[in-house]
Amino acid sequence: MIYRLPPLNALRVFEAAARHLSFKDAASELSITQAAVSHQIKSLEEYLGVELFRRAGRRVQLTESARACLPRLREGFDSLAAAVEMIRERAEEADLLITAPPVFTARWLMPRLADFARREPKIELRVFASSKMVDAGALDSPTLVSGLDLREDASGVEIHLGGGHYPGYRADRLFGVSMTAVASPELAKGDPPLREPADLAHHVLLHDDAMELVAGGNAWQRWLENAGVGERVDASRGPRFSSNILSLEAASQKLGVALALRPLVDSDLASNRLCAPFKTEMKPQAAYYLVCPEVIADRPAVSAFRKWLLSQV
Amino acid sequence: MIYRLPPLNALRVFEAAARHLSFKDAASELSITQAAVSHQIKSLEEYLGVELFRRAGRRVQLTESARACLPRLREGFDSLAAAVEMIRERAEEADLLITAPPVFTARWLMPRLADFARREPKIELRVFASSKMVDAGALDSPTLVSGLDLREDASGVEIHLGGGHYPGYRADRLFGVSMTAVASPELAKGDPPLREPADLAHHVLLHDDAMELVAGGNAWQRWLENAGVGERVDASRGPRFSSNILSLEAASQKLGVALALRPLVDSDLASNRLCAPFKTEMKPQAAYYLVCPEVIADRPAVSAFRKWLLSQV
DNA sequence: AGTCTTGCATAAGAAAAACTCATCCCTGGG
DNA sequence: CCCAGGGATGAGTTTTTCTTATGCAAGACT
Numbered sequence: 001m002i003y004r005l006p007p008l009n010a011l012r013v014f015e016a017a018a019r020h021l022s023f024k025d026a027a028s029e030l031s032i033t034q035a036a037v038s039h040q041i042k043s044l045e046e047y048l049g050v051e052l053f054r055r056a057g058r059r060v061q062l063t064e065s066a067r068a069c070l071p072r073l074r075e076g077f078d079s080l081a082a083a084v085e086m087i088r089e090r091a092e093e094a095d096l097l098i099t100a101p102p103v104f105t106a107r108w109l110m111p112r113l114a115d116f117a118r119r120e121p122k123i124e125l126r127v128f129a130s131s132k133m134v135d136a137g138a139l140d141s142p143t144l145v146s147g148l149d150l151r152e153d154a155s156g157v158e159i160h161l162g163g164g165h166y167p168g169y170r171a172d173r174l175f176g177v178s179m180t181a182v183a184s185p186e187l188a189k190g191d192p193p194l195r196e197p198a199d200l201a202h203h204v205l206l207h208d209d210a211m212e213l214v215a216g217g218n219a220w221q222r223w224l225e226n227a228g229v230g231e232r233v234d235a236s237r238g239p240r241f242s243s244n245i246l247s248l249e250a251a252s253q254k255l256g257v258a259l260a261l262r263p264l265v266d267s268d269l270a271s272n273r274l275c276a277p278f279k280t281e282m283k284p285q286a287a288y289y290l291v292c293p294e295v296i297a298d299r300p301a302v303s304a305f306r307k308w309l310l311s312q313v
Numbered sequence: 314m315i316y317r318l319p320p321l322n323a324l325r326v327f328e329a330a331a332r333h334l335s336f337k338d339a340a341s342e343l344s345i346t347q348a349a350v351s352h353q354i355k356s357l358e359e360y361l362g363v364e365l366f367r368r369a370g371r372r373v374q375l376t377e378s379a380r381a382c383l384p385r386l387r388e389g390f391d392s393l394a395a396a397v398e399m400i401r402e403r404a405e406e407a408d409l410l411i412t413a414p415p416v417f418t419a420r421w422l423m424p425r426l427a428d429f430a431r432r433e434p435k436i437e438l439r440v441f442a443s444s445k446m447v448d449a450g451a452l453d454s455p456t457l458v459s460g461l462d463l464r465e466d467a468s469g470v471e472i473h474l475g476g477g478h479y480p481g482y483r484a485d486r487l488f489g490v491s492m493t494a495v496a497s498p499e500l501a502k503g504d505p506p507l508r509e510p511a512d513l514a515h516h517v518l519l520h521d522d523a524m525e526l527v528a529g530g531n532a533w534q535r536w537l538e539n540a541g542v543g544e545r546v547d548a549s550r551g552p553r554f555s556s557n558i559l560s561l562e563a564a565s566q567k568l569g570v571a572l573a574l575r576p577l578v579d580s581d582l583a584s585n586r587l588c589a590p591f592k593t594e595m596k597p598q599a600a601y602y603l604v605c606p607e608v609i610a611d612r613p614a615v616s617a618f619r620k621w622l623l624s625q626v
Numbered sequence: 627a628g629t630c631t632t633g634c635a636t637a638a639g640a641a642a643a644a645c646t647c648a649t650c651c652c653t654g655g656g
Numbered sequence: 657c658c659c660a661g662g663g664a665t666g667a668g669t670t671t672t673t674c675t676t677a678t679g680c681a682a683g684a685c686t
Contacts, residue, residue, distance in 0.1 A: 002342055003328075003390050006397045008321035009673080015316075024633060029315055036674050038635060043672095050400050057682040058633045064609065068469035069396040071412045074445040076392030077316050083385035084319050087363050087378050094553065099384045106562060114568040117517070117552065125552035127559060132387045156381035204430070239430065239438035240407065245558075246440060249419060255427040296377065322644080337662060349645050351664060356643095370653040371662045 010044040013037055014052060015073050018062055093154075094126040095301040100159035102129040103210065103244045104288060107264040109159075116308050123301050126154075131243065134213045134286070135162040155302045157292040161214065164289055170297040172306065174288040174313050177261040178281040179215065179223055182274040184254040194257070194277040197227035204256030205235060210244035211259045214284060219259055227280040248274065314448075323357040326350055327365060328386050331375055406467075407439040408614040413472035415442040416523065416557045417601060420577040422472075429621050436614050444556065447526045447599070448475040468615045470605040474527065477602050483610040485619065487601040487626050490574040491594040492528065492536055495587040497567040507570070507590040510540035517569030518548060523557035524572045527597060532572055540593040561587065 013036075016026035023037040030037070045052050052066040062070075100109060105127060117125065164171055181200070188194040192202045211219040220235040238256060241247050248265065251258035252273045260274070262281070268274040290309055296302055326349075329339035336350040343350070358365050365379040375383075413422060418440060430438065477484055494513070501507040505515045524532040533548040551569060554560050561578065564571035565586045573587070575594070581587040603622055609615055 003325070003394055005325060005390060005394055007672095008325065008393070011393060011397070012316070012318060012321065019314075022633080032673085033675055034634070035636080035676080039673075042635085048397065048400055052400075055634065058631095059682090060634075064467070064469065064606075065400050067606065068410055068412075068467065069399040071441065071443040071445055071471065072392050072396035072399060074314075075443050076389045076396060077318060078445055079385050079389030079392060080321070080324060081316055081318055083382040083389060084324070084361065086382040086385060087361055087365075093549075097381055099381075105559060110559060110562040111566055113563065114566040117568050124550070126554075127552065128384065128555045129559060130384045130388050130555075132384055132391055154377070154381065156377065158384065236406075237437070239440065241439075242441045242443075246418060246423060246442060249423040250426065253424055253427040255430050293377075293380065320643090335662080336664095345644085346646055347663070348647080348665080352644075355664085368652095368663070371660095372653095373663075 013040040097156040105129040176287040182260040183257045188277040205238040206258040208241040208247040326353040418442040489600040495573045496570040498588040501590040518551040519571040521554040521560040
């Protein structure tokens, strides 16, 4: 995955200027001059080809599109700050740091984690749900990782949805997934009912960024084509959420039909919170893997977790 | 909120180098020379005072702390890329973009949103859950926003947990919150039972980054002091999650005791998924507010949403 | 109204950061 | 043992970013 990123310093200046709604104040926050801010903003506007501020006399105002992207921008800088903070603080005061995709964490890991915590009460856990743990098939890091500094206390393991080729890492396959459409049982039996995929034409499709990532873009479109009704159902309309968890929640609230990953939603299906009205399942190559560098795989905390996780599959 | 950020270009180079585990390949991806990569990494290492790569002959390896921060780093860059993408694509293909804190979205907004969608089926929604919608009391932007380009189609509204001082914005108070301890009912009645705050000394405390933000740091510590048992219970131990939703999930799975915001968890309490064993509630100044710039407040999509949201309170 | 003040824009030059080139060094493969 | 591959290093160059100085327009003040 190659990032196509804008000039990062200009972005940081923009964020400060947007926060203060003043180039001057932003400048003083950043310990630079007002002129420097003005330059940076201008270059960013030229780079983007979009006006970010409207200059109204002696004050500046954000354009609506600039304002709308601020939360995401803040989130981005916040993650970066957290990332470096994490490096600085080293041991992290935890024995085991688990990084996993949000849906996996909420629907699969959390219901089981209490059991692990009971068995290994001494292991201090840290669970980080990150939407970036989906990879195209293999990590881009093809080399054997060895010679890590073993004095460091914290051990990081990751759970990836990917193809399983992680050379240099110990990767244990947990389970494969398949994409299926889910809805509230009442909705499926309602009017119009959901009996076959073509019925989706009369229903609201719920989209989310996470599923786009798993499917490699246009998740619903692909699923519909897979079901043979790509032509008959418009995949573009419908509300869009930032996370699959929200889509599932929306589906259970009868807002529409969402895409979900089995077996993660099996408990929702069993409890009748959701139902899967169609047999059609799209099976991506990907599966969930527990991934960690070989060199830390035999630390007590890591191997205990690994052993436990595999016993849960 | 002032960000303390490292040299951003160096971070980007580091990410590429970590991905390839090769300075040479990273260099070619970034269209610069291997020497440039080497310099950047070195300067970042000096800035952080931490070794990021271990040089082992002709190959480089990540140190464990460097590797552990990668997911967060990727998440950061990804958000930045998404943010600028959003500016570029302008209208966003949606009529209404709602940005709200994750717990609010999952526990309050989603259960009600189906109703809104039914009433206003024409309004194309986009819901973005962002953990950065908590502010210290007021937005830092004190100016009246006017003269936005009204031709832009998408309207962005935000839901903030804050003090309600948003000059230039139309801010409608939704409801106040209070922090309370929650646990699984079985856990509370179990052995040792949870009868008064001091009993927490014998239980696992669940921490999360979101609650830290709300409380302004050391959430449990503050809550315990508020309950008068700051001395008797160790607030530092226990697993740590990246989101309050995960803490609540962990609590309901009997992993320990979490901090929660009322009234967001009221439905969990009503359904007996969770219980609030103590009367002690800590009431931060903050409340949830619907916030949007004055100038877009009267657009049809925005005013419909606003009216509906207020009717739900 | 006229004047002052405040804040952004702009141009030119200065400073700093980032990059390249040339070269060295080490390691592992043949 | 020698060679090739890949990273390190230092000097010098290019590019970016910043500052200083100044201009300009709008709101505040008298």
